[in-house]
Amino acid sequence: MSNLDTLKAKIKERLPDLDMVVGWEQGFDPLRATPLFMRTEEDVDRLIWNPLCVHNLATYLPGLKGRKVGVVVKGCDSRSIIELLQEKLINRDDIVVFSMPCEGVVSVRKIQNRIGSLDYVESVEADTGTVKVTVDGSSQSFGFPDVAASKCGRCQYHTALLSDEFVGEPNNEKAEDDYSDVTSFEARPQEERLAFWMTEMQRCIQCYACRNACPLCVCRDHCVAQSRDPHWMTQENSTQNKWFFQVIHAMHLAGRCTECGECERACPVGIPLLLLKRKLNKEIEELFDYKAGTLIDSTPPLQAFKVEEDNINERGW
Amino acid sequence: MAVKFLAKDNLVPWLAELAETHRTIVPKREGEAVVFRPFAKEEAPELSARPTESPKSAIFPQCDTLMSFRYTKDEEDPGKVLLDLREMKDESPAVVVGCRSCDAAGFNTFDRVYMTDKITDQNYRARRENTLFVTIICEKPATTCFCNWVGGSPTDTSGADVRMTPLEDGWVLESITEKGEPLLSSTLLKDGDDRAGDAEKIRQQAKERMPEAPDLSEAPGKVLALFENNDFWEAESAKCISCGACTYLCPTCYCFNITDESSGMEGVRLRTWDNCMSHQFTMEASGHNPRPTKAHRLKNRVGHKFSYYPNIHDGNISCVGCGRCIKSCPVSVDIRSIVLHAIAAPAETEK
Amino acid sequence: MLQNTQTAKDANPYLPSIGTIVEIIEETPNIKTFRVVLNSEGDMKNFTFHPGQVGQLSVFGTGESTFVINSPPTRMDYLQFSVMKAGEVTAMLHTLSVGDQIGVRAPLGNWFPYEELKGKDIVFIGGGIGMAPLRTLLLYMLDNRADYGKITLLYGARSPEDMAFKYELPDWLERDDMETTLTIDAEAPGWEHSVGLIPNVLQEMNPSSENCMAITCGPPIMIKFTLQALAKLGFKDDQILTTLEKRMKCGVGICGRCNIGTKYVCVDGPVFTYAQLKELPNEL
Known part of the structure; x- marks a missing residue:
């Protein structure tokens, strides 16, 4: 029995006690997976687990609070669950976490950049060695690392940090994450960095997919972006206003963001939002030696108070 | 109806000519997205990839100022505050070049709501009546395309003033409406009658490539x-x-x-x-x-x-x-x- | 202004007329009534509307909100709007003073079928701020008294201090060409009228449904039980009129938020018969 079949069997076993289990199925084309809400055994038969399963399904959990829900997660996704539990946004007793060792997922955007257009994809064969995409009868193969999501290249959590049903052999490999992407961006002059964001933000359509895809962005229906009372943001679509939102978004996620990259993946116009979140996380790591969603019993640093922080010289003037 | 041929090399010069008299809006690659932007000199538009966004902001901007207001103190009676209200409307002539047939047809949906017997949205009408559409046909449907389910086609002209059909070495341009004809008066465009047949063949092919549409009448x-x-x-x-x-x-x-x-x-x-x-x-x-x-x-x-x-x-x-x-x-x-x-x-x- | 002589093609449906608040009445702790006169004499003189139509009031800088014009078209010294403090715009309206400038987009929407109601008995059943839309029609009918049959009013509020239009209640109670019952939810010192929930008091009043139209407006829970009471009293669904409220922005059937399926409350409403409401999908 393959790992996937074992996983399906485990889900079917637990399903009677759950309202639903969230996983993935094949979407509208061979390259796109889509979230699957399993309520029956027939639904479970449609479950897939492969490098196309890009979505972080933990995003659905706060919205399903109060129901008994199973969720299939990759290692990185499990960090969101830990963070949600720490913040009491979900109840541990109400969720069942299913997982398998993850070897990485693709970046649909990177594939698009390679093949030009995603409009005509006929078939995809993806494993963690190569990704073969067929368009118009002709195939192109890419080495997995070249088209994998950037987060996968620095992955330290192939194995879920929290799971109730784990299928397969845990993989404890850890890549380095030296935040070199952030460091090299920081090295650019300030005007250049601002100009970069202004150029990127110009095409933002204010759809707030970044916000709604984020598992930790839980104000959703009461977001400052649309609130009139308090009236902190205008409804103008100036680049400055759009950027203002992203800064608020990033600040609220400092030390909470698990870098799942859903904000960036969900953006319909491809704004590299994860860079901004990583900048804040880099600061948090330096100040508090903390990585969100990795330790179930810890408290996120910005939700705790210490009279003397170890790495902040508060009265050093 | 005028039929013209625009050679590949003449696309940018032709857009530059249009831009002298019209706000000229074209699809442009920005990062990983294709968005509609004012034509910038010497910059070729992105006509092959389908635009990420629709051109609706050309007529229905994401943010439009309907009016401005100002409170002023009454000079005669300082205790009194007066209110001054000004309508804002944009009636400058515009042309969108290179959107798809379906995109231009989208405005027909707006028209039935924004310009009725009873109500006219003046901000919408001002732009609608002053904006022309040069559409480009879709040679091959994307996996997500379904225009033929909802009454459209890859070569549909219901929203177009001019229709472009791509050939190897350029485009055949036909005027669809009377308003579209002046757009084809440029000397950069050659007579296109001898290429009309090739264009028609491509359009025929495009239509044949659409998978069969289900019946949505129910x-x-x-x-x-x-x-x-x-x-x-x-x-x-x-x-x-x-x-x-x-x-x-x-x-x-x-x-x-x-x-x-x-x-x-x-x-x-x-x-x-x-x-x-x-x-x-x-x-x-x-x-x-x-x-x-x-x-x-x-x-x-x-x-x-x-x-x-x-x-x-x-x-x-x-x-x-x-x-x-x-x-x-x-x-x-x-x-x-x-x-x-x-x-x-x-x-x-x-x- | 929509209804002015401009044609639909040229009128800007979003452009308010500017008016001046000429009087403010503190009706209850959270309801204020504003009497507004349009600044342009011509606009005011040419202003026509039907009982039940609404208007959008603007506080520039804050926004617009929808209110019924609760003065009748037979009394055109001013347009009257009663505003319950609930959200951003209503809170700002409550801070305004006499003499302040205000935007008015009116009239919008449909109206009570006051022509078809001629010759019929009418039972008005109003709860709380729901009395406002009834007031315009009631006053219109009183001003054209001969056209209508027996007029009965049941007006209820939570407590005596929550009763709006107190300045008119004595007249309504005293008049011999209408029958008025006031009720509050629970006993209160000095209260000399009925006590009890509107649907219960209505049942006790036992109005005849014969050649009669019931017109009701109030909070959703009151409407729900009032409809049940009316059914028990023999009122058919097309003998009951009510008005709906939805969040509105454009007020002219475009912006897309007040629709219930195919019907737009801002243009197809706010007035509906209960029979029409039953036809609508359930999304109130």
């Missing part, structure tokens, strides 16, 4: 019949994350918000894109929300396009099948399958 009734079937809509909307990507990329989604922004004694009344996927859209001051869940809201979006709108507007579906809502949805919600599921759903005997 959709308006079937979707409405499911209105109170919460289970259906909860299942269909389960994966929706309630963002506005589908609506804001859509060429026919026309809903908006009106809000005031002020600073001191003056300010503006803005009309901005809004979307029925948002919780706040129908939220009432009392705290009551008639569409409290994403199931209610996705039902409204699908229902409006495939049932309510056609019921009010002579059967016209308010979707042009561009597929952006499918392609750019962060979780791949597929409106086609929702409509097909609704059509296939067993008739309900009782709610």
Whole structure:
């Protein structure tokens, strides 16, 4: 029995006690997976687990609070669950976490950049060695690392940090994450960095997919972006206003963001939002030696108070 | 009707000519997206990839100032405050070059609502009457295309003033409306009669490449019949994350918000894109929300396009099948399958 | 202004007329009534509307909100709007003073079928701020008294201090061409009228449904039980009129938030018969 079949069997076993289990199925084309809400055994038969399963399904959990829900997660996704539990946004007793060792997922955007257009994809064969995409009868193969999501290249959590049903052999490999992407961006002059964001933000359509895809962005229906009372943001679509939102978004996620990259993946116009979140996380790591969603019993640093922080010289003037 | 040929090398010079008299809007690559932007000198538009966003902002900007207001002290009577109100309208001539047939057809959906016998949205009309569309046909359907399900075709002219058909070495341009004819008066365009046959062949091929379309004639009734079937809509909307990507990329989604922004004694009344996927859209001051869940809201979006709108507007579906809502949805919600599921759903005997 | 002589093609449906608040009445702790006169004499003189139509009031810088014009078209010294403090715009309206400038977009929406109601008995049943839309029609009918049959009013509020239009209640109670019952939810010192929930008091009043139209407006829970009471009293669904409220922005059937399926409350409403409401999908 393959790992996937074992996983399906485990889900079917637990399903009677759950309202639903969230996983993935094949979407509208061979390259796109889509979230699957399993309520029956027939639904479970449609479950897939492969490098196309890009979505972080933990995003659905706060919205399903109060129901008994199973969720299939990759290692990185499990960090969101830990963070949600720490913040009491979900109840541990109400969720069942299913997982398998993850070897990485693709970046649909990177594939698009390679093949030009995603409009005509006929078939995809993806494993963690190569990704073969067929368009118009002709195939192109890419080495997995070249088209994998950037987060996968620095992955330290192939194995879920929290799971109730784990299928397969845990993989404890850890890549380095030296935040070199952030460091090299920081090295650019300030005007250049601002100009970069202004150029990127110009095409933002204010759809707030970044916000709604984020598992930790839980104000959703009461977001400052649309609130009139308090009236902190205008409804103008100036680049400055759009950027203002992203800064608020990033600040609220400092030390909470698990870098799942859903904000960036969900953006319909491809704004590299994860860079901004990583900048804040880099600061948090330096100040508090903390990585969100990795330790179930810890408290996120910005939700705790210490009279003397170890790495902040508060009265050093 | 004029038929002209535009050689590849003459595209940018021709756009530069148009830009002298019109706000000229073209698809342009920005990062990983293709968006509509004013034509910039010497810069070739992106005509091969399908634009990520629709050109609706050309006529219906994401943020439009409806009016400005100013409070002033009455000089005669300092205790009294006067109010000055000014309408804002943009009537400058514009041309959108290189949008797809479906994109231009999207404005027909707007017209039936924004310019009726009873009501005319003046800001919309000002731009609508002064904006021309040079559409480009789609040679091959994307996996997300379904224009032929909803009355369109890859070569449709219902929203076009001029239609472009790509050939190896350039484009055949035909004027579709009288307003479009002057756009073809440039000396950069050669007589196109001898290339018209080639163009027609390409268009024929394009139409033949469309997969067969299902019959949606039952959709308006079937979707409405499911209105109170919460289970259906909860299942269909389960994966929706309630963002506005589908609506804001859509060429026919026309809903908006009106809000005031002020600073001191003056300010503006803005009309901005809004979307029925948002919780706040129908939220009432009392705290009551008639569409409290994403199931209610996705039902409204699908229902409006495939049932309510056609019921009010002579059967016209308010979707042009561009597929952006499918392609750019962060979780791949597929409106086609929702409509097909609704059509296939067993008739309900009782709610 | 929509209804002015400009044609639909040229009129800007979003452009309010500017008016001046000429009087403010503190009706209850959270309801204020504003009497507004349009600044342009011509606009005011040419202003026509039907009982039940609504208007959008603007506080520039804050926004617009929808209110019924609760003065009748037979009394055109001013346009009257009663505003319950609930959200951003209503809170700002409550801070305004006499003499302040205000935007008015009116009239919008449909109206009570006052022509078709001629010759019929009328039972008005109003709860709380729901009395406002009834007031315009009631006063119109009183001003054209001969056209209508027996007029009965049942007006209820939570407590005596929550009763709006107190300045008119004595007249309504005293008049011999209408029958007025006031009720509050629970006993209160000095209260000399009925005590009890509107649907219960209505049942006790036992109005005849014969050649009669019931017109009701109030909070959703009151409407729900009032409809049940009316059914028990023999009122058919098309003998009951009510008005709906939805969040509105454009007020002219475009912006897309007040629709219930195919019907837009801002243009197809706010007035509906109960029979029509039953036809609508359930999304109130």
